[in-house]
Amino acid sequence: MGRERYKVKQLPIALIIIVAVLAFIAARALLTHFVCPSCGSNFRVGVLKYTFSAHVLNKRLVKCPNCGHAEMLSPVWGKGDENGKV
Numbered sequence: 001m002g003r004e005r006y007k008v009k010q011l012p013i014a015l016i017i018i019v020a021v022l023a024f025i026a027a028r029a030l031l032t033h034f035v036c037p038s039c040g041s042n043f044r045v046g047v048l049k050y051t052f053s054a055h056v057l058n059k060r061l062v063k064c065p066n067c068g069h070a071e072m073l074s075p076v077w078g079k080g081d082e083n084g085k086v
């Protein structure tokens with residue numbers, strides 16, 4: 001019986017950790033942008049795309065919506081600028 005109570009108690013902690021990690025990723029997706037090395041334009045990707053896009057270390061495979069150039073890019077902190085100037 002003691003074991004059952006232990007399991008029930010652990011569940012909310014796991015949920016809190018999952019929610020915290022998702023919130024962290026979502027915040028990162030919202031607070032970072034990418035700079036296209038091909039045309040220099042700034043762009044952001046959606047939270048879901050950011051979360052599930054292929055990534056190595058902190059680089060993510062993203063495609064520039066302006067020129068279509070796809071590359072592994074590091075996200076840059078800041079919301080970026082619509083006009084492509086940092």
Ligand SMILES: [Zn+2]
Nearest residue numbers: 036039064067
């Ligand atoms: Zn581009």
